[in-house]
Amino acid sequence: MVARAGIVVTGTEVLTGRVTDRNGPWLAEELRRRGVDVGQVVVVGDRPEDLRSALELLLARHDLVLTTGGLGPTADDLTAEVVAEVQGRTPRLVPELETEIAEIVERLSAGRGWRRDPEATAAGVRKQAMVPEGASVLAPVGTAPGLVVPPASGTGAPVVVLPGPPPELQGMWQDALADAHVQRALAGREELRQNTVRLWGTPESELAATLRRHDDELVGLEVTTCLRQGELEVVSRYAPAAAPAQEALLAALRADFPDTLFSPEGETVDELVATGLLDRGWTIGTAESCTAGLLAGRLADRPGSSAYLLGGLVTYADHVKHDLLDVPQELLDTVGAVSAEVARAMADGARARLGTDVGVGITGVAGPGGGTPDKPVGLVHLCVTTADRVLPLRVQLGGDRAAVRERTVVVALHLLRELLVS
Amino acid sequence: MVARAGIVVTGTEVLTGRVTDRNGPWLAEELRRRGVDVGQVVVVGDRPEDLRSALELLLARHDLVLTTGGLGPTADDLTAEVVAEVQGRTPRLVPELETEIAEIVERLSAGRGWRRDPEATAAGVRKQAMVPEGASVLAPVGTAPGLVVPPASGTGAPVVVLPGPPPELQGMWQDALADAHVQRALAGREELRQNTVRLWGTPESELAATLRRHDDELVGLEVTTCLRQGELEVVSRYAPAAAPAQEALLAALRADFPDTLFSPEGETVDELVATGLLDRGWTIGTAESCTAGLLAGRLADRPGSSAYLLGGLVTYADHVKHDLLDVPQELLDTVGAVSAEVARAMADGARARLGTDVGVGITGVAGPGGGTPDKPVGLVHLCVTTADRVLPLRVQLGGDRAAVRERTVVVALHLLRELLVS
Known part of the structure; x- marks a missing residue:
C-alpha cells in the first residue's frame, strides 16, 4: 500500500x-x-x-x-x-x-x-x-x-x-x-519508483496509440504523459514488483519511436548537450537575434558551463549582424535577416569571432509585429555549424512572443543534441 | 458583498x-x-x-x-x-x-x-x-x-x-x-479595486512600521506586502468607498519612502526602463558575463524593443572580454574579471562595439564554484555608462546560482531606471 x-x-x-x-x-x-x-x-x-x-x-x-x-x-x-x-x-x-x-x-x-x-x-x-x-x-x-x-x-x-x-x-x-x-x-508504506522518458517530435496521439496497444503489458504502472515545450514526457510510477512492466513500456517506446526517444532515463536535453560538449572537448558560441541571449543564458544555467560556453553575440539590429558577425550585407539586403542563409552566416560568424568549435545562429520573427505573408510571426531559422558540418532547421512556431522565443531555445538545444549524438 | x-x-x-x-x-x-x-x-x-x-x-x-x-x-x-x-x-x-x-x-x-x-x-x-x-x-x-x-x-x-x-x-x-x-x-457583487505600489531597497520591517503607524487611516483596505526579487510590493484591495483610505496609504508611502518608491501605479521596472529609453530616443547594448544573456533577453521580452535594444555581447570566457569588448588585458590580469574596473570597461566596450547611447556591464561570481574569500559567490559588479555618465554598483547577493543570476538582472534594470529617471 x-x-x-x-x-x-x-x-x-x-x-x-x-x-x-x-x-x-x-x-x-x-x-x-x-x-x-x-x-x-x-x-x-x-x-x-x-x-x-x-x-x-x-x-x-x-x-x-x-x-x-x-x-x-x-x-x-x-x-x-x-x-x-x-x-x-x-x-x-x-x-x-x-x-x-x-x-x-x-x-x-x-x-x-x-x-x-x-x-x-x-x-x-x-x-x-x-x-x-x-x-x-x-x-x-x-x-x-x-x-x-x-x-x-x-x-x-x-x-x-x-x-x-x-x-x-x-x-x-x-x-x-x-x-x-x-x-x-x-509505516508500512511501499517504495514507489519513478521513471521519466522524453521524446522530441512525436505527437501525443501516436504515443497514446502505443500505450493502448501495450495496455495489458503495463499493469501496475501509473503512466502520465505531458507535452512540455514540444517535448513529450512519459512519467511512470510503480511499485518494485511492477519493474518488468516498466521494462516492457521502455521496450515498446524504443521500438515505436527509435528516432524521437532521446531520453530513456529522464536526462534533460540541457544535460545531454552539456555532456556531449564535454565528452568531445568542444567549445560553443551563440549568435542570437529573436531569442536575444536566452540560449546563451540557458547554456550558462549549468554550473561549470564555462568549460564549453565561451560567449555569444546578441545581434538584434540588422547592422549589428553585419558588424559583429560578418553577415554579408548583400545577404541581409537580398534574402533578409530571417532566412536560412543568414542563420548559417550567424553561426559561422559566432564560431569565427569567438573561436569556438560549435556555432549556433538563430533568427526569426517573434512577433507580435513584424510578420509578413512570406515570413509570418513564429517563423524561425536556426543553424548549428562546426568546421565540417552544417545543420540547418526552419520551424514555424505557435503562441505569443514569449512562447515563440522560449520554444526556439528548446529547438536549438535539440539541434545541438542532434549534432552531438550523431 | x-x-x-x-x-x-x-x-x-x-x-x-x-x-x-x-x-x-x-x-x-x-x-x-x-x-x-x-x-x-x-x-x-x-x-x-x-x-x-x-x-x-x-x-x-x-x-x-x-x-x-x-x-x-x-x-x-x-x-x-x-x-x-x-x-x-x-x-x-x-x-x-x-x-x-x-x-x-x-x-x-x-x-x-x-x-x-x-x-x-x-x-x-x-x-x-x-x-x-x-x-x-x-x-x-x-x-x-x-x-x-x-x-x-x-x-x-x-x-x-x-x-x-x-x-x-x-x-x-x-x-x-x-x-x-x-x-x-x-450577480450583486461589489466592484473591488486593486492598486500595486513597488519599492526598491526598503526593508519589509520599515514598511510594516509605516503601515502600523497609519493603521487607523487605512480602514477598508486589505493590504498585502510581498518581497519579490528585492522589490517590495504593496497590494491593496478595496471597495470604491474606501478610495480615500487608498489615497492616505499612497501619501504615507510617498512621505516615508521618497527615494525607494519607484512605482506608485504598479508600473514594472521593465516598463519604466523601456519608456525612459524611448522618451530619450536612446539605444542600449549589453555586455554580460555571469548573467550570460539574461539581461539582453529580458530587455527583448517587450514587443517593440528593437527600437532601443541593438544587441549585446555575452563574454563568458575572460579572453572574450578582451577580444569582443576591448577590456584591457592588463585589467583582467591585475584586478581580475570580477571587478568594478572590468564592469565599467565592459559597459564602455558594449557602447563602442554596438554604437549605442547606453552600455551595461555585468561581471560576477554566480557560483556554486569560483568563489574566493575576496570575491565570494554572489558578488556582482555592474556598471551603466553613457558618453557622460558612469553609474557603478557592487552588490553581494544571496541564494543559489539561478537566484544570483536572476536577481542580478533585476538590479541591472534598477540601475538603468536610476540613469533614466534622474
Missing part, C-alpha cells in the same frame, strides 16, 4: 499568483522519493475558515497532512492555531521555547540593524511559542518553530506544520521525518 | 511540480478585477475521487467553481465526467458538437502531418462531445469545448469547466463570463 499525503499551502500572495509556491513541489518530490504519494494540494489565503475546511478535506483522505506558511509573529499568521483546533488540541505557552525564540529575534534584529517595537516583538514571540498540547516541536531554523500535531482522538492523520520560507522549511524537514508521529503515519 | 470563487487545477504534472500552473493565477487575477475573490485553489492529479472531493469542498464554500484541465481525448481526462456526476447531471452525446470537433481534429492533423489511428481519434472526439444535460457549451478554441454545469438541484454554485492549455482557456474566458449561469452566480 502506498501512503498518501496532502499539503496545505497558505498565503494570499500564492493564491493570487504573485508568488509561485516552491514548497508544495519540493515536499511532493521529497515525499515521493520515500514512497509517499501527494493526492491533493490546497492553496488558501488568510481566512481561518478556508484553512480549516482545507485541513478537514485533506485529513479525511490522507495518512499525513502538511502545512506550509502562516507561522509568523503577526495576527494573520494563524496556521498553528487552526491546526490545533482541527486536531482537538489546546495551545499552551512553552516558556523555554519563548526564551529561545526571543534570543533568536534579538540576535537577528541586532545583526540587521532593525528598529523594533519591544511590545509588538514580545507579543509575536509569545504567539510563536504557543504549542498545542501533545504536539512535538521542530526546532526553529528561522524564528518560527515547526510542529507535529497528532489528533487528540488518537485516530487519524497527524499534521506537520512547517514555516513558509523555503530554507526554513527545508532545514526542518529531516526533523519532521524523524518525528515518531510521522514515522507511524508512514 | 464580495462573491467568492474556488478553482480546481487538474494535472499530475502540476501536483508534482514538474509544470508550474499558469491558469490558477490568471483566473484569480481576472476574477479579482471583476470583484470576485478566490478563496481556495485545489490541485489534484488524475484520481477521480480526489477531483470529486475537491469539487465538493469548493462547491460548499463558493459562489462559483472553476476547473482547468482534464478535457483531452484520453481516458485519464475525466474532469467533465466527474463534474457532471457531482452536479447530478447525466452526460449525453451532442452529435453537432461531435461533428464540429471531428472537423477541427481533421484540420489540425492534416496541418501537422500527423499519422492517426482513426478508431482512437473517433473515440476521443466522441468523449469530448459528451455534454452533461442542462449544461452550456463553450465553443472549443483548441479541440475541447468548455462547459458551464449548474447543479441539477437548482441551488448551489455552477461549475465552469475550462481546458488546460492557457491559450485555450484564455480564448474561452469571455464566453464563460457571458454565460447566464455564471452571470447569475456573480
Whole structure:
C-alpha cells in the first residue's frame, strides 16, 4: 500500500499568483522519493475558515497532512492555531521555547540593524511559542518553530506544520521525518519508483496509440504523459514488483519511436548537450537575434558551463549582424535577416569571432509585429555549424512572443543534441 | 458583498511540480478585477475521487467553481465526467458538437502531418462531445469545448469547466463570463479595486512600521506586502468607498519612502526602463558575463524593443572580454574579471562595439564554484555608462546560482531606471 499525503499551502500572495509556491513541489518530490504519494494540494489565503475546511478535506483522505506558511509573529499568521483546533488540541505557552525564540529575534534584529517595537516583538514571540498540547516541536531554523500535531482522538492523520520560507522549511524537514508521529503515519508504506522518458517530435496521439496497444503489458504502472515545450514526457510510477512492466513500456517506446526517444532515463536535453560538449572537448558560441541571449543564458544555467560556453553575440539590429558577425550585407539586403542563409552566416560568424568549435545562429520573427505573408510571426531559422558540418532547421512556431522565443531555445538545444549524438 | 470563487487545477504534472500552473493565477487575477475573490485553489492529479472531493469542498464554500484541465481525448481526462456526476447531471452525446470537433481534429492533423489511428481519434472526439444535460457549451478554441454545469438541484454554485492549455482557456474566458449561469452566480457583487505600489531597497520591517503607524487611516483596505526579487510590493484591495483610505496609504508611502518608491501605479521596472529609453530616443547594448544573456533577453521580452535594444555581447570566457569588448588585458590580469574596473570597461566596450547611447556591464561570481574569500559567490559588479555618465554598483547577493543570476538582472534594470529617471 502506498501512503498518501496532502499539503496545505497558505498565503494570499500564492493564491493570487504573485508568488509561485516552491514548497508544495519540493515536499511532493521529497515525499515521493520515500514512497509517499501527494493526492491533493490546497492553496488558501488568510481566512481561518478556508484553512480549516482545507485541513478537514485533506485529513479525511490522507495518512499525513502538511502545512506550509502562516507561522509568523503577526495576527494573520494563524496556521498553528487552526491546526490545533482541527486536531482537538489546546495551545499552551512553552516558556523555554519563548526564551529561545526571543534570543533568536534579538540576535537577528541586532545583526540587521532593525528598529523594533519591544511590545509588538514580545507579543509575536509569545504567539510563536504557543504549542498545542501533545504536539512535538521542530526546532526553529528561522524564528518560527515547526510542529507535529497528532489528533487528540488518537485516530487519524497527524499534521506537520512547517514555516513558509523555503530554507526554513527545508532545514526542518529531516526533523519532521524523524518525528515518531510521522514515522507511524508512514509505516508500512511501499517504495514507489519513478521513471521519466522524453521524446522530441512525436505527437501525443501516436504515443497514446502505443500505450493502448501495450495496455495489458503495463499493469501496475501509473503512466502520465505531458507535452512540455514540444517535448513529450512519459512519467511512470510503480511499485518494485511492477519493474518488468516498466521494462516492457521502455521496450515498446524504443521500438515505436527509435528516432524521437532521446531520453530513456529522464536526462534533460540541457544535460545531454552539456555532456556531449564535454565528452568531445568542444567549445560553443551563440549568435542570437529573436531569442536575444536566452540560449546563451540557458547554456550558462549549468554550473561549470564555462568549460564549453565561451560567449555569444546578441545581434538584434540588422547592422549589428553585419558588424559583429560578418553577415554579408548583400545577404541581409537580398534574402533578409530571417532566412536560412543568414542563420548559417550567424553561426559561422559566432564560431569565427569567438573561436569556438560549435556555432549556433538563430533568427526569426517573434512577433507580435513584424510578420509578413512570406515570413509570418513564429517563423524561425536556426543553424548549428562546426568546421565540417552544417545543420540547418526552419520551424514555424505557435503562441505569443514569449512562447515563440522560449520554444526556439528548446529547438536549438535539440539541434545541438542532434549534432552531438550523431 | 464580495462573491467568492474556488478553482480546481487538474494535472499530475502540476501536483508534482514538474509544470508550474499558469491558469490558477490568471483566473484569480481576472476574477479579482471583476470583484470576485478566490478563496481556495485545489490541485489534484488524475484520481477521480480526489477531483470529486475537491469539487465538493469548493462547491460548499463558493459562489462559483472553476476547473482547468482534464478535457483531452484520453481516458485519464475525466474532469467533465466527474463534474457532471457531482452536479447530478447525466452526460449525453451532442452529435453537432461531435461533428464540429471531428472537423477541427481533421484540420489540425492534416496541418501537422500527423499519422492517426482513426478508431482512437473517433473515440476521443466522441468523449469530448459528451455534454452533461442542462449544461452550456463553450465553443472549443483548441479541440475541447468548455462547459458551464449548474447543479441539477437548482441551488448551489455552477461549475465552469475550462481546458488546460492557457491559450485555450484564455480564448474561452469571455464566453464563460457571458454565460447566464455564471452571470447569475456573480450577480450583486461589489466592484473591488486593486492598486500595486513597488519599492526598491526598503526593508519589509520599515514598511510594516509605516503601515502600523497609519493603521487607523487605512480602514477598508486589505493590504498585502510581498518581497519579490528585492522589490517590495504593496497590494491593496478595496471597495470604491474606501478610495480615500487608498489615497492616505499612497501619501504615507510617498512621505516615508521618497527615494525607494519607484512605482506608485504598479508600473514594472521593465516598463519604466523601456519608456525612459524611448522618451530619450536612446539605444542600449549589453555586455554580460555571469548573467550570460539574461539581461539582453529580458530587455527583448517587450514587443517593440528593437527600437532601443541593438544587441549585446555575452563574454563568458575572460579572453572574450578582451577580444569582443576591448577590456584591457592588463585589467583582467591585475584586478581580475570580477571587478568594478572590468564592469565599467565592459559597459564602455558594449557602447563602442554596438554604437549605442547606453552600455551595461555585468561581471560576477554566480557560483556554486569560483568563489574566493575576496570575491565570494554572489558578488556582482555592474556598471551603466553613457558618453557622460558612469553609474557603478557592487552588490553581494544571496541564494543559489539561478537566484544570483536572476536577481542580478533585476538590479541591472534598477540601475538603468536610476540613469533614466534622474
